[in-house]
Each structure stands twice: as C-alpha cells, then as structure tokens.
Amino acid sequence: MKHVIRFLKSLLVVCLSLFSLITFKTVILHYTRTDGVAILGYHGVVSDEQKKTIYTNDPYKMSVSEFDEQMSYLAKNGYHSLSMDELYRYVEDKNYQLPKKSVVITFDDGYENVLTNAYPILQKYNLQATTFLIGKKVTSNLDGYLKLSDIQNDETMQFYSHSFDLHHKASGFDRKKIDVISLADIADDFQSNQGVIDQSYFAFPYGRTKAGIEEILQSYDVKLAFGYNQNRKMIREDNRYLLPRYFMFARMPFAYFTWLVS
Numbered sequence: 001m002k003h004v005i006r007f008l009k010s011l012l013v014v015c016l017s018l019f020s021l022i023t024f025k026t027v028i029l030h031y032t033r034t035d036g037v038a039i040l041g042y043h044g045v046v047s048d049e050q051k052k053t054i055y056t057n058d059p060y061k062m063s064v065s066e067f068d069e070q071m072s073y074l075a076k077n078g079y080h081s082l083s084m085d086e087l088y089r090y091v092e093d094k095n096y097q098l099p100k101k102s103v104v105i106t107f108d109d110g111y112e113n114v115l116t117n118a119y120p121i122l123q124k125y126n127l128q129a130t131t132f133l134i135g136k137k138v139t140s141n142l143d144g145y146l147k148l149s150d151i152q153n154d155e156t157m158q159f160y161s162h163s164f165d166l167h168h169k170a171s172g173f174d175r176k177k178i179d180v181i182s183l184a185d186i187a188d189d190f191q192s193n194q195g196v197i198d199q200s201y202f203a204f205p206y207g208r209t210k211a212g213i214e215e216i217l218q219s220y221d222v223k224l225a226f227g228y229n230q231n232r233k234m235i236r237e238d239n240r241y242l243l244p245r246y247f248m249f250a251r252m253p254f255a256y257f258t259w260l261v262s
Contacts, residue, residue, distance in 0.1 A: 088224055
C-alpha cells in the first residue's frame with residue numbers, strides 16, 4: 001500500500017510539473033507574440049437547453065449564450081474578424097498590415113448548428129468566420145451535419161476543407177488515421193474532395209499533420225493549413241502549412257477568453 005501511495009504522489013508531482021511547464025510556455029508565447037493573430041477554433045454551438053441536458057460534459061459543444069458573450073466582446077471592443085483570403089495576404093505580403101485588433105474565427109467538422117446557431121450571432125455582430133467541412137459527411141446527408149446545399153459563401157461564413165474522410169481515430173493510444181496511412185492514401189483523400197469542398201484552405205483533422213505532406217498540399221494549391229490546440233497566436237513567420245489555433249472549449253473562463261485575444 002505504501003508503494004502505491006508513493007507512486008501516486010510521484011505521478012501527481014509529474015502531472016503538476018507538466019501542467020506548470022505548459023502554462024508557463026503558453027504565457028511566454030502570448031506575451032512575446034504581441035503582433036500575432038489569435039485563430040479561434042470552435043466546433044459546435046448548441047442551445048442553452050441542449051447544453052444543460054445533452055452536452056453537459058462535451059467540451060466541443062459551446063452554448064449559444066457563451067458564444068454570444070464572446071462575439072459580443074469582440075464586436076464591442078473593436079476586433080476585426082479576418083477572412084481566409086485576408087490572412088493569406090498577411091502571410092504572403094510582408095508589407096500588408098492587418099488592423100491592430102485582428103482575430104480569425106473558425107469552426108471544425110461542419111455541424112448543422114454552426115448555421116442555425118452561430119451564424120445569426122456572427123451576423124448580429126458583423127463578424128465573419130470560416131467552417132472547415134468533412135467532404136464525406138457533407139455528401140452523405142447525415143443528421144446534424146451540413147449538406148452540400150448549405151454551402152454558400154457570403155460575408156458571414158466561408159467554407160473550406162477538413163479532408164474528405166481523414167477525420168477518424170486509429171487503434172492505439174492517441175493515434176489518428178493520418179498517423180497510420182501512407183502519403184499516397186492522403187493524396188487520394190485530397191483527390192476525392194476535388195469538386196466537393198474548396199481546398200484552398202485546409203484544417204488538419206485533430207490538428208495532426210504528417211512528415212512529407214507539404215508536397216501534397218502544394219500540389220492541390222492549398223494556400224494555408226491549420227493545426228489545432230497549439231494555443232498560441234500565429235505570426236507571419238509561422239509555417240503556413242501548420243498555423244496554430246486555440247482550442248475554444250465550452251465553459252471557458254471569460255477572463256481567459258479576453259486574455260487570449262488581447
């Protein structure tokens with residue numbers, strides 16, 4: 001029993017040390033990238049009632065009231081939400097200057113509630129966002145996901161690729177499909193998405209990249225690609241094929257939200 005307690009104490013110390021290091025790194029990166037752009041990575045936005053009764057413990061489903069509070073803060077404090085084309089110009093043109101308070105709003109997976117719940121809020125505050133869609137889900141008419149007929153770019157929402165069918169876990173600890181398939185298989189996935197989803201901008205499923213993938217991205221004319229959960233601002237010098245995004249989780253402390261976009 002003493003050995004078990006000693007082991008658990010040691011494990012706790014290791015976990016606390018890792019948490020402290022990650023927190024320290026996040027804070028340092030935040031304050032050393034004062035000219036960076038916060039790219040916010042959301043998933044679903046559900047009604048307050050659904051959040052209470054169905055998605056209580058789901059960090060990927062944010063309530064309408066919480067999302068509204070965050071967007072209201074951006075609007076009232078003079079933030080400019082960037083389109084993908086604006087962000088690309090910033091990366092390409094070293095002389096191009098963004099508005100001082102710039103932010104990028106993105107959604108992954110293509111949930112239907114992005115249009116029914118998030119879109120009206122974005123419109124209300126005159127903000128714009130990008131949704132990264134999974135091609136196979138879009139073409140399969142699945143309940144809860146956007147359909148091809150929903151994909152219409154306008155001043156509030158633009159749609160780009162989250163792969164055709166790479167968004168799967170693989171066997172083994174923290175393994176994803178992209179980890180276990182070949183580059184040729186990944187190229188086939190991009191080919192399958194041709195004519196389905198605009199691939200000019202691409203968000204890696206689970207934020208997971210793979211060595212050697214840049215050649216594929218270039219061959220399909222991908223301008224920018226995005227990771228996930230790096231939790232730091234992007235700067236112009238970042239790898240354009242793995243730009244960092246913040247994980248926007250449900251029940252995020254509001255002070256943390258205002259800090260990360262500051």
